[in-house]
Amino acid sequence: MTDLPFGFSGDDDEARKRRDEPSGADPNNPFGFAMGGAGGFDPSQLGQMLTQLGQMLSGLGQPGSQSGPVNYDVAKRLARQQLGATIAPxxxxxxxxxxxxxxxxxxxLDSxxxxxxxxxxxxxxxxxxxxxxxxxxWKRLCDPVAEQISGMWSSQLPEEARQFAGPMVGMLGQMGGLAFGSQLGQALGQLAKEVLTSTDIGLPLGPNxxxxxxxxAVAEFSRGLExxxxxxxxxxxxxEAAHQRLFAHVPWLRHQVLGAVEDYARGIRMDFSALEEAAQGIDPMSLGDPSKIEELLSKGTFEPQTTPEQKQALERLETLLALIEGWVQVVVAEAVGERLPGAGALAETLRRRRATGGPAEQTFATLVxxxxxxxxxxxxxxxxxxxxxDAGVQARDGVWAHPDLLPDSDDLDSPAGxxxxxxxGGATAFDDPLAQLAETEAREAAERAEKDRDKGDDPS
Structure with a gap:
């Protein structure tokens, strides 16, 4: 289990069990807001609380610059602060x-x-x-998570609170954006000091x-090596060059990898029982104190693989990452093996670095x-x-011509079949992988164009 910045957990059986058990909290009031008069909502209390939140956000996060679910201005500022002022060009x-x-x-690599x-x-x-x-x-990867959490957060407010607060409820979204931006900035600041290349963590993070x-980072990594x-x-x-060849000439691969992360993020569910428990001992009037905000947001956990959709996305992502990394290892070993005597030792060092869970894993575990x-x-x-x-370089690279040709998780366990x-399969499928890739790309472009035409012809 890994902590998320908003303190939510997957909607697993244990979470549902805790939710169904009596907790002393009103299910219609999950945030523990005091109810005024004869059981009605006290608008003055929410107003004071949101006023304090607005003051806090104005001082810390400059919420006016936030245009999405994550305050990326805060993320960049905190990441650069971690690096310090001594970064030389x-x-x-x-x-x-x-x-x-x-x-x-x-x-x-050409050979x-x-x-x-x-x-x-x-x-x-x-x-x-x-x-x-x-x-x-990172925006593409983090926004789906933050949007899920932000939407579920506001949807759980009491109806009377939503009616009274109106636009002021946006402060809750700004608070979430500030919290996520803070976590993202801390993670990226650490990651920026350790990554060696733009594809070091297996994802195509940089520009095309x-x-x-x-x-x-390469100089630091080299210390202590022979x-x-x-x-x-x-x-x-x-x-790095092998990764770039793969992502450039397999047109669907970038979308598949990043899409698997997005699909996983969209499956996140919130466990409000943990939030209710965390909120019980906190006075809403004290939420203007940033330390109280941090205390509330740090409670609870997120349980990965909580839905069938997430399990499928996770297995697809893990298999793709393994196939990419495995292909790069084989190609690079063949290209440099005899030319660099220490290439085998370097490859093993990087394998262990990846397998033991380096900064990339910690970053994603924190954020997603x-x-x-x-x-x-x-x-x-x-x-x-x-x-x-057994089949040759041309047939091996031809497997990347289409996602349906790739081995799946079972094939990795038993590759003989x-x-x-x-x-x-004959020469037709694998004779010219570049031609096959171009044909696949052209066919998919034609299908997209046809769909766009159909949408344009639809009166609705």
Whole structure:
């Protein structure tokens, strides 16, 4: 179980059981607001509470700049504060070293995969650059979570409270946006100091067709390792370039990976019994105190995999991440293995770093209640290696032509049948993977255009 910034948990059986048990709280008043007179809602108390919340938000979060469910201005400010003021810009010499490493890596990769180069530029980022350049993708990943929580929060207010408060209820959304922005900023600040490349955590976080390495983190990672930093830079550049080739020339892959995270987030359910228990001992009039807000929001837990939809999204994401990482490992090993004697040791170091749950997993566990650990990574790498040996590089890369051709979780456990199917499938399906990818992309574009035309012809 992992804590979420809003203190909510999945709607599992245990949560429902706690909800059904008598708790001494009025089910029509889940937030513990005092009821005035003969059991009616006391509007003066809510008004005073929201006034105090407004004062707090104006001082801390500048809510006027918040246009969505998360205050990203707060997130960026807190992330940069964690980095401190000592972040030096990347020198011209370091930038050239990164570019040279990437150029060499691309040359070596050409013989290891049929997919051509996917990045049209390679850049050297500071941690601040990483925050700025990846924030658009983080918005896509975090907004569904925050929207779910924000909507369920306001929907649980007593009807009389909603009628009285009107626009003032928006302060609750701003409070949630501030809390989520604060958690996101802390997580990204930590992650920015440790990631090595733009695809280090397996997700395409950066802009399209842009390969990026973070030289400061690479230097820190290189300390204590036996390989020279220059060789480590080339190895990491090869991994980044391999990721970029895959995401650039498999047009559906980026959407599938990010979409699986979004689908998981949309399945989040709120356990109001934990919130009720947390609110029992807190005077609503004290909510103007930020420490009380933090205390309330930190209560409760989020239980992953609480719905069938979430389980399916989680399994799909874990399998995709394992297939991506496994393919990158095999391709990079083939490209640099004989040229960099320490490549095997470096690959194992990165495998352990990923398997033990690094900063990426901690970030997602905090923000989405979701672990990014590809649990079948070794099985995926073994499948790609066997497919390379038995069917060849062209057939192996041709599997990425369409999502229906990819192995599933069961295939990772027992790959023999899948490999036989690829080998026995004939040349038509795998002869020219690039042509197959282009054909798939054209067909999907035509289908989208037809749907758009149908929508335009519909009088409604």
């Amino acid at each position: 990347v020198s011209s010499g370091t930038a050239k070293a990164v570019a040279d490493a990437a150029h060499l890596a691309e040359l070596w 290891a995969t049929t997919l051509p180069a996917g990045a049209n530029r390679t850049v050297a980022w500071t941690p601040n650059d990483w925050i700025e350049e990846t924030l658009p993708t 067709a842009t390969a990026a390495l973070l030289p400061a 390989q020279p930093e220059s060789e480590i830079m080339v190895f990491l550049a090869a991994r 209640g979701l672990e990014l650990r590809p649990r079948k990574l070794r099985e995926a790498a073994s499948l790609w290696q066997r497919l390379t040996t 899948f490999i036989d199917a690829v080998i026995g």
